[in-house]
Amino acid sequence: MQASAKKIFAVFGNPILHSRSPQLFNAVFVHENINALYTRIQATNGKEVVDIIKKHKISGANITTPFKETVLEYVDSISDEARQIGGINVIINSNGALSGHNTDHIGVTTSLENITDLKTANCLVLGAGAAARAAVFGLILKGANVTVANRTFEKAKQIAKTFNCKAISLDKLEQSISKTDIIVSSLLPHANPLQGIILPKNLIILDANYRRSGVADYALKQECRLISGKEWLLYQAIETYKLFFGKEPDKSIMEKKFSSNLNSENINALALNPNVKHVDFQDVDIAIYTSSNNEAEFKKRLNEEKNLLING
Incomplete structure (x- = not known):
């Protein structure tokens, strides 16, 4: 044979x-x-x-x-x-x-559900590309309250309209984070709109990157709970x-x-x-x-x- x-x-x-x-x-x-x-x-x-x-x-x-x-x-x-x-x-x-x-949305939600309950959690998604949209889709499916922030506010608004959630501009990040339980960053490694913002130590941050990134480095410096992109990929x-x-x-x-x-x-x-x-x-x-x-x-x-x- x-x-x-x-x-x-x-x-x-x-x-x-x-x-x-x-x-x-x-x-x-x-x-x-x-x-x-x-x-x-x-x-x-x-x-x-x-x-x-x-x-x-x-x-x-x-x-x-x-x-x-x-x-x-x-x-x-x-x-x-x-x-x-x-x-x-x-x-x-x-x-x-x-x-x-x-399968990206499952990568996001499973990574987070290993350590927290997503139902009614206040989630902030950074970015407006396909990975960000997958994150928004998955989080809403699990019952989370989702806000999208992006450098180009119009793109964030488009996602918010598609998924019936909220959108904010980056200059509103600081006041939004005080009410946030989870941040999901789909940004490129060099980008870090969180720079200069004091982050709550109980904040959970899932970073799409499994290499070193600006968001991940800052999350560790601020002693937040960081979930690496390795989990998302896995x-x-x-x-x-x-x-x-x-x-x-x-x-x-x-x-x-x-x-x-x-x-x-x-x-x-x-x-x-x-x-x-x-x-x-x-x-x-x-x-x-x-x-x-x-x-x-x-x-x-x-x-x-x-x-x-x-x-x-």
Whole structure:
């Protein structure tokens, strides 16, 4: 009997080399003796993401920044949750038909429910992208009172209108925080609108980043209770695995792999372009898609990824 072909899974983003998803999934594949591998792929737009999934028969994918919204128009179907959130972080390939899903909201609520009750909790969500919308969706589903704050107030107001919650401008943060139980930050690592505000020590802060960030550093300095983005990633990954395989993974196997870091001096990188037909993703740390066979562009983007991996 001919052995079944190895299934390929990937996380798409830009940048993407920092992602821990391959460590988590590949560890479970080994533990469960599943003939599959999980890698990272850097693309430049949502259409490229979908084209790569179809061309290289990728069975399932996680989608991260900046493609959660831009892939929406290219998939064949969208789950109710993903449609309401307005963003996809999971794509499943069923014989060429791509369905979009969202497990981010479960990552948020499960991380928080491990330590607190969300029903009637006063929650402040920082940001207005797909991750922020997923957080708002999940928190409201659990009965929380949600307020959204964003640098561009109009975007916060749009989310508030969509989910029937409140929106505030960043200059109103200080007075809002005194009535806040939980902050969920979906901001980029360098952003910290909390700077200079005295935070209550019983405040819970969930940061989407699992690398060092301005919000996380400030939360620790203010002695707040910080939940790392590692928790968010872990619980959305568990839900993603269930979508891929119809069963729950061993959580402890995934948890152990969070400390597994890539060595920036020993990155196995693969060049993808429209002319590449057959690809072996085995042991590939990152595949970078370019519109043509442009070695200079490939090297430039790889070096940018390595620098971000080192410097954060």
